[in-house]
Amino acid sequence: MTSTAPPTARATPARRRRTPRDRGMNRAFRLVSTGSGALILAVLAAVAIFLVARAWPALTTPGAEIAQDVGWFPADASFLSFVGPLVFGTLLAAVLALVMAVPLSIGIALFISHYAPRRLATALGYAVDLLAAIPSVVYGLWGAMTLVGFVGPIWEWLASFLGWIPLFEGPAATPARVMLTAAVVLAVMILPIITAVCREVFLQTPKLHEEAALALGATRWEMIRTAVLPFARSGIVSGAMLGLGRALGETMAVLMILSPGFLYSFAILQAGQQQTIAANIAAQYADAAPIGVSTLIATGLALFVITMAVNMAARAIVARRKDFSGAN
C-alpha cells in the first residue's frame, strides 16, 4: 500500500546539518518530533495490518462454513459474492451523493468567492462550515424522522413521471427509506468539504486573468467560465474526490435511513434493494459470532482499500497541481 503513492512535493528548506549543537535537549527534541512523524506512518500501517489479521479467518474460510455460524451470511455464497453487492451499494450511494453535491458546491463556492459582498463572505463561509459541524447521527435522526416523510410524495411523483428511467423505477416505497433519500442526506454532509476546496482554488485564481477577461468585455459569468473554472478544474476534481471518500465511509445516515437489501439494483426509489459496507457493519456488529465479526472486518478492509485509493488519487491531483499551476 505504501509503495504506490507518489510523494507529494513541498518546499524543502535548507538541508539540516548535523552541527555540534545537535546534542542534549536539542537532539532529544528533534528525535521526539521525528518520532511522532514516524508514528503516524506506523499507525496507518497498523490499521492495515490489524484489519488484515482480523479479517484473515473470514477470507480463508469457505462461504458454506461461515454461513453455518452466521445467520445473515447467504448459504451458497463465497466471501466475494457476499461483499460484491455491498461494494456496489456503497459506490452507488456515494456517486449519487456526489452528483447532487458537486454542482451545488461549485455554486456555493462561487457565491462566496465571487458573488457575495466582501464583508458577508467570511460569515457565509462559516455558515457552510457549520453544516460540517452537525454530527452524522443527528443528520441520520433528521433524515429518518423528518426528511423521509417530506420527500415521500416527491419520490412518488418522480416514480410516476420518470419511472421509464431504470433509476427511478417505481413503485416508490412508503415510507421513503430508500437509496435516494440516503443519498440526499449524504450530499448535504459532503457539501462543506467540497465547497471548502472549491472556494480555496476559486480565490487563488490570478486577479489579472479575471481583470483581463472583464476588460475584454466579458460578463461576470463569462469571466468565471473563461478564467476561474479552467484554472480551478483540478481543484474541483480533487474536492469532489475528497467528498467521494467521505461519502463512501459514512455510516450513520445510511444505517438510520435505508431499508437494506443485498441486490445489484439501480432502483433507488424502492426499499430493500441496496446496502452500504459501513452501514452493514454497524447493523450486524452487535450480535455476530466471531467468524461473523471477522467477515465484517473483511468488508471493512474492502472499504478501507477503496477510500484509501480515492483519497490518494485526490491528494496526488492536488499535489501535482501545486507544482504546475504557477499561482503560488
Add this chain to the structure above:
Amino acid sequence: MTTTLTAPAEDERTAAVRASLRQVDRRRSRVDRIMQGLVYVAFALAMVPLVWVSWTVVAKGIDRFDVYFLTHSMRGVFGGMDAGGIYHAIVGTVEITLGATIISVPVGIMTAIYLVEYGTGHLARWVTFFVDVMTGIPSIVAGLFAYSLFVVVFGPDVRMGLMGSVALSVLMIPVVVRSTEEMLKLVPNELREASYALGVPKWLTILKVVLRTSVAGIVTGVMLAVARVIGETAPLLVTVGVIDSINFNLFEGRMMTLPVYVYGQYSKGFATCSESAIDCIRTINFDRAWAAALTLILIVMLLNLVARLISRYFAPKLRG
C-alpha cells in the same frame, strides 16, 4: 489604422463602433443573469438543511431538555416510563473524548513541529502525504482498527472506554497535525532568526517562541478537532458498546456516549403501552433521542463558537 480614410468615413466608422459597443447583447446578459440566479439559489439551497436540521432538533428536543434529563441515567428505565436521562452518556462522551484528546494533541503537535521545523527529505514527504490520506479514513474503519488492536492485546471479550479513545484519536490526529502545521507556518522566520541570534538553542526557540506565538491558533485547531470527533457514532458503536448505567472508569467495561445514545434510543422505536398504563409515553424513545441530539448539537456549536472566538481575539497580530 484608419489614416487613409477620409474624414466623413471615419466619423461613420466611429459611430458604428460606438453603436455596437452600446448595444446590449441580450443573450449574453441573459445567460449572465441566469447563472447569477443559479449561484444564489445554490447558496440558498445549502442553507435549507442547516436551518431545517437545527430547527427540527430544537423544536423536538426542547421539551425534554431539562435538569432532570441531564442529571439522570437510564438505569432501571424501561418501556414507556416517563423517566431516564443522559447523565451516563455525558460522562462517557467527556471521558472518551478527553482520552482521545490526550492521545492526539501531543502526537499531532509534535508531528506538526517535525514537518515545519525539521522535516526534509523523504520521511517528511511521506508524512505529509499520509496525514492527508489519513484524514479520509472512514470512521467505522477506525473503530474496527481499535477493536482489532485491543482484541489482539487483551483477548476477545475486551470492552473499555479507552478503545473508543484510540479509535477517535486515529480520526483526530490528522486534523490536529493539519491545523497546527498551518499555524506554525504563519510564524515569521524573523522571530526564529532573532532567537537564534541571541544564542537560544533550537528546541527552546520552538518551545518559547514558535509555540508561544501560535498557541491561540493551535488551541482553536484542537477545539475544532474535538468538535469533529465528539459527534462520531460508528467507531464508538463497534468498540465501546452501550450501557444503561453510569461508568466512570475509562479502563473497565462498556460506556455510553451521546451519539450512540441518540442512535440507541432511535432504534428502540415506539414504546409499547398497555391500555391501563397511566404514565406511559409511546414516543418516549424518540423524545429522548431528540433531546440528546439537541445536547450534542449545543456542545458542538459551543466548541465551534469558543474556538472561533479564541482565534479571533488571541491570535497574534502578525501583519500589524
